[in-house]
Amino acid sequence: ASGAAYVVVLHLSPEHESRLAEVLQATTPMPVERVTEATRVVPDRVYVISPNTSLRMAGGMLTVSDVLRMEERRAPVDIFFRTLADAHGSDAVAIVLSGTGPNGSNGIKRVKECGGLVIAQDPSEAEHDDMPRNSIETGCVDYVLRVAEMPGRIAAYQAQRGHAATAAPAAGDEPAPALLDILTALRVRTGHDFSNYKTATVQRRIERRRHLHELPDLPAYARFVRQHPGEAMSLLQELLISVTHFFRDAPVFAALEQHVVPRLFKGRTSPDHLRVWVAGCATGEEAYSVAMLLAEAAELAQESALQVFATDLDETAVAYARDGFYTDADVADVSPERLRRFFMREPGGYRVKRDLRESVLFAHHDVLKDPPFSHLDLVCCRNLLIYLNRAAQQSVLETFHFALNPGGYLLLGNSETADVSGELFATIDKNAQIYERRTLAVRPLPPVPDLTALQRVALPPAASQFRSPPRGAERPSAADLHFQLLEHLAPPSIVINEDHQIVHVSPNAGEYLQVSGGEPSRDLMRLIRPELRVDLRTALYQAARDRTTIELRGANVAVRGNLRHVRVSVRPVLRESDPLRGFFIVLFDDRDVEAAVSSEVPPVTSAEADAAAQLE
Known part of the structure; x- marks a missing residue:
């Protein structure tokens, strides 16, 4: 006995009289029961499923209901796989066998998301290869096997998981080397x-990859990753978990449609676009779902200016979303009315119509490190925060608060909350996790990008194939374009406050920063390269004391493998009416050592150096 229970779900015709239970009973000693x-x-x-019924897993129970909705008739296997994953998580095993159409290819994504095992029959063995082939194309299948190979592989996988459970480290343990x-x-x-993801979550995903390769422990898997370059990309896909479906969690979308969307259009007189950001959009279904709700409301409000920004860390998923093509199984949750209005029928599935696609801008984006969009009316970020540690959650919520207009709305996942952000958001609907941006007396600056990125090892040539072309973003105004050009053409610079805390780093300025071990810091004096520290400390002291721009003799610094002579200047913001008053801009002017000219700035006195040391 295996100790497992087996559920067989077919997409049967409502008029079909199934004899599947009798057929299976003739081939197995286990009892076979048709669920009624x-x-x-x-x-x-x-x-075994009964004809014209929908089968779901709820806890330890199988529940059965008559087929009443179109999605139940289109995709009975997908519906069962989703509920199986929700009920049993990593204990779920989904197997896709011979069959026509894409049924099952959407539901296995939920099984994958919850850490379960996904197996597809080898298409060369299947009498009808549509179902296994469509599942394999999702990238969510762990094993492609002949039927005779499946029992042994499942047993070996479960044995690996059982061994890992007995040897699992305590929750508070430090990450293993x-x-x-x-x-x-x-x-x-x-x-x-x-590094900003929860250690336990990351380790579970890594352990799953180890089990798939039947390796004895983490050191063995670490060696496997080093020896097999392709495994790093497979592990990356495991960690990114780029899965979703249209109108996921129907009650949440009903609440969004009822409580938020009407307010977005109420009394709207500005010609500006209604601006929405869907962060962590995966393969695009959620972004298009939100866009459909807004397009319907915009038509009622006679408003056409709509822009949805949809971003994700997974470049492959973003490319899929941008293409806008989905299989019959993918669109099973879209109502027939919306399917007719927003999609075009094509061989093998449906494509999002151009007018809806053009309202959604997809881009590769890291919400923890890349600059946010701005002047937003709604941010949707569902099922991303649950994977991040508390500090990263706080940083992301601060980013969303900065990006939203006063009174803007935030939608999170069912297992997420904005409470970790303190007073930044007020709860609108606790069940649906809908929040409203609070207006603070002092609006916080957007979080500074993670400076540990400045020390990262450059990607080897082999990894460059995974990078996408320069990604799109919102179209800048002439003033924004001017500012961006200045950032690229002007000398590298860093903006700091009066406490020397970094608030902005221009392109290439990171070359003059160096992150050391210990607690992360935004203190420029701790991050600046040692060769420049004395000059910079003195310049900051003199600029604050004399309220004027200070230029100091520089130092020779190795930059991109070349020795450069770097001169430092510090400019304080002094105008009383300037909102940036109290900030400093630090500029780095470098040139070849041979071309460097002697500084005309007098040497620093010992008294000034001693006083400057107090600034640290």
Whole structure:
């Protein structure tokens, strides 16, 4: 006995009289039962769906209902897989066998998201290869096997998981050296840093990859990652978890449509676009779902100016979303009315119509490190914060608060909350996790990008193939374009406040910063390269004391492998009416050592140096 329960779901015609239970009973000693009412699941038993019914898993029970909705008729396998994953998480195993159409290919995404195992029959063996082939194309299948190979592989996988459960470290333990080695290799190979993610979540995903390869422990998997470059990309996809579906969690979208969307259009007289950001958009279904709600409301309000920004860390998922093509199984949750209005039928599925696609701008974006969008009316970020540690959650919520207009709205996932942000947001609907931006007396600056990125190892040539072309963003105004050009053409610079805390770093200025071990800091005097520290400390002291621009003799610094002579100047913001009064801009002017000219600035006196030392 395996100790597992087996559920067989077919997409049967409503008029079909199924004899599947009798056929299976003739081939197995396990009892086979056709489910006609709520049934408690027991091990070593086979359960079979009845015709014209929808089968769901709820806790330890199988529930059955008549097919009433179109999505139930279109995708019975997907519906069961989703509820199986929600009920049993990493204990769920989804197997896609021979069949026509894409049924099952959407539901396996939820199984993958919850850490379960996904297996597809080898299409060359299947009588009808549509179902296994469509599932394989999602990238969510762990094993492609012939049917005879499946029992042994499942048993081996479960044995690996059982061993890992008995050897699991305590929740408060420090990350194992092997885990740090794996994350370092992942960062070098892919350019992605998961140090802001919850350690337990990352380790669970890594352990799953280890189980799939039947490796004995984390050090063995660390060696496997180093020896097999392609495994880093597979692990990256495991960690990014780019899965969703249209109108996921229907009650949440009903609350959004009822409580938020009407307020976005109420009394709107500005010709500016209604601006929405869907962060962590995965393959685009959620972004298009939000866009459909807004497009319907805009038509009623006779408002056409709508812009949805949809971003994700997964470049492959963003490209998929931008293409806007979805299979029949993918659109099972879209109502027939919306399917007719917003989609075009194409062979194998549906494509989002041009007018809706053009209202959604997809871009690769890291919400923890890249600059946010601004002047937003709504931010949707569902099921991203749950993977981040508390400090990263706080940083993301501060970013959203900065990006939203006063009175703007924030939508989070069912297991997430904005409470960690303190007083930044007020709750509108606790069940749907809808919040409203509070207006603070002092609006916080956007979080400073993670400076540990400045020390990252450059990507090897092999990893460059995974980078997308320069990504799109919102169209800048002439003033913004002017500012961006100045940032690229002017000398590298850093803006700091009167406490020497960094608030902005221009392109290339990171070359003059150096992150050391210990607690992360935004203190410029701790981050500046040692060769420049004395000059900068003195310049800051003199600029604050004399309320004037200070230029000092520089130092020779190795920049991109070349020795450069770097001169430092500090300019305080002095105008009483300037909102940036009290800030300093630090500029770095470098040139070849041979071309460097002697500074005309007099040497620093010992008294000034001693006084400047007090600024640290």
